[in-house]
Amino acid sequence: MKAMILAAGLGTRLKPLTDRIPKALVPVEGVPMLERVILSLKKRGFDSIVVNVHHFADQVIEFLDRKNFGIRIEISDERDELLDTGGALVKAFDRLFRDGEKEVLVHNVDILSNADFKSLMCMSPYSERNEKSGGRLLVSSRDSTRKLIFDDRMILRGWHDLRNDKFRPESFIPVRDYKEYAFSGIYTVRKESVEEMKELFGETKFSVMDYFLDERRSCGITGLKQEDLILLDIGKPATLSQASDILKVIDRNY
Numbered sequence: 435m436k437a438m439i440l441a442a443g444l445g446t447r448l449k450p451l452t453d454r455i456p457k458a459l460v461p462v463e464g465v466p467m468l469e470r471v472i473l474s475l476k477k478r479g480f481d482s483i484v485v486n487v488h489h490f491a492d493q494v495i496e497f498l499d500r501k502n503f504g505i506r507i508e509i510s511d512e513r514d515e516l517l518d519t520g521g522a523l524v525k526a527f528d529r530l531f532r533d534g535e536k537e538v539l540v541h542n543v544d545i546l547s548n549a550d551f552k553s554l555m556c557m558s559p560y561s562e563r564n565e566k567s568g569g570r571l572l573v574s575s576r577d578s579t580r581k582l583i584f585d586d587r588m589i590l591r592g593w594h595d596l597r598n599d600k601f602r603p604e605s606f607i608p609v610r611d612y613k614e615y616a617f618s619g620i621y622t623v624r625k626e627s628v629e630e631m632k633e634l635f636g637e638t639k640f641s642v643m644d645y646f647l648d649e650r651r652s653c654g655i656t657g658l659k660q661e662d663l664i665l666l667d668i669g670k671p672a673t674l675s676q677a678s679d680i681l682k683v684i685d686r687n688y
Contacts (some may be wrong), residue, residue, distance in 0.1 A: 435555060436535050438526060439471050440519055441543040442488035444510050447670040456490035458543045459497060462668055462677045467543050468494065472503055475541065479550045486510040486522045516663070519678065522641040523623060526630045529573045531625045540642075542619035544669035546677060548684045549620050550660050567628035568653025571617060571646070574663040577614035585612055588656040593647055602647045606672045615657060618665055627653045 447459030450461065468485070475483060483505060489493045493512045498507055510526040517525055523540070530538050536643050539551060541627040554572055571583060571590065583592040583606070591607040594614055601608065623642075631645050646655050666680040668674055 435532065435539070436482040436484070436511075436533070437475050437480045437521070437539040438484045438486070438530060439475075439541050439543050440522060441467065441468055441494060442486040442491075442522065443540055443543075443668060443669075444489045444516070445669070447450070448674070449473070451671075452489070456494055457669065458487075458494050458666075459490075460674070461547070462567065462674065463681060466497070467668065468497070469501070470507075470546065471541055471543055472507070472684070475539075475551070476503060476505055480505070480551075482506045482508075482533070484508050484510050484526050486512055486517075486526060488512040488516045500614060500646070515581055515639065517639045518641050520635060520640040520645050521626050521638055522629055523642060524635070524637055527628050527632070530628070535625070536680055537622045539622050540620070541558070542669075544667060545619045545665060546680055546684065547618065547663065547665040549618065549659075550664065551620075553623055553660075554620070554658055564605050567624060567656075568630070568651070569621055569623040569646075569655050571621040571655065571657045572656045572663070573615035573617055573659050574661075574665065576616045576643040576665065580617075581614035582617050583614050584657045585609070588657045588659070590657060593679075603649050605649065615659060618660075618663065619667070627655075648653070653683075 441458035443457055444450030448457055459466045467509055472505060482588060487509055494508055529605050547573055554570055579597050581594045583594055583621060585591050593602040606635055634650055668677050
């Protein structure tokens with residue numbers, strides 16, 4: 435199985451730590467974030483990983499060259515331009531699907547979790563109005579100021595910012611039976627989706643969420659709700675300090 439770790443971000447929320455090192459190498463209980471994610475993926479059967487780089491890219495590349503994780507790790511180099519989460523997938527397309535893969539897992543570098551990768555990768559073929567199955571988003575009922583909206587078949591319908599009661603796409607009309615869940619930053623995408631991203635946005639900087647919520651999208655996006663999901667976004671100091679306790683819970687229960 436193949437995965438992509440999104441590790442190119444500037445890490446502005448973790449300043450001043452990221453004034454001298456990339457977010458991906460910020461230690462979590464003595465182990466760099468990137469290493470923890472790689473080991474978690476390897477433990478669950480992933481044997482090929484693509485890592486995108488931009489901020490202090492040389493440090494990340496040197497770290498990966500120095501370590502021996504026993505699996506194939508490739509670099510998608512964004513030193514010329516930081517491409518955001520969607521542009522990163524388009525740039526890495528050849529590396530992600532070169533070996534005949536139909537879908538890959540995408541994982542933010544600053545997420546600690548007990549995510550059920552196996553269930554997430556076992557996508558059911560989704561078809562509505564002959565739509566192609568495009569990906570699956572791992573979600574949960576945890577508190578969040580922004581939620582994704584799904585219908586009763588867990589098909590993605592929209593996005594809700596609870597801070598200002600704003601919805602996307604603009605044409606979205608709330609439906610009583612729809613459910614709102616928090617996004618984990620972990621998901622799968624199929625080859626067809628990334629091809630469509632390139633058709634809609636080109637080889638430019640854009641957020642993958644812009645694609646997921648684009649009304650022109652023809653590839654269907656679904657959600658997988660993990661009831662027992664334990665997740666911590668360690669991309670800011672307040673949550674990074676909680677990592678030790680979360681790791682103990684994950685190690686004890688997963």
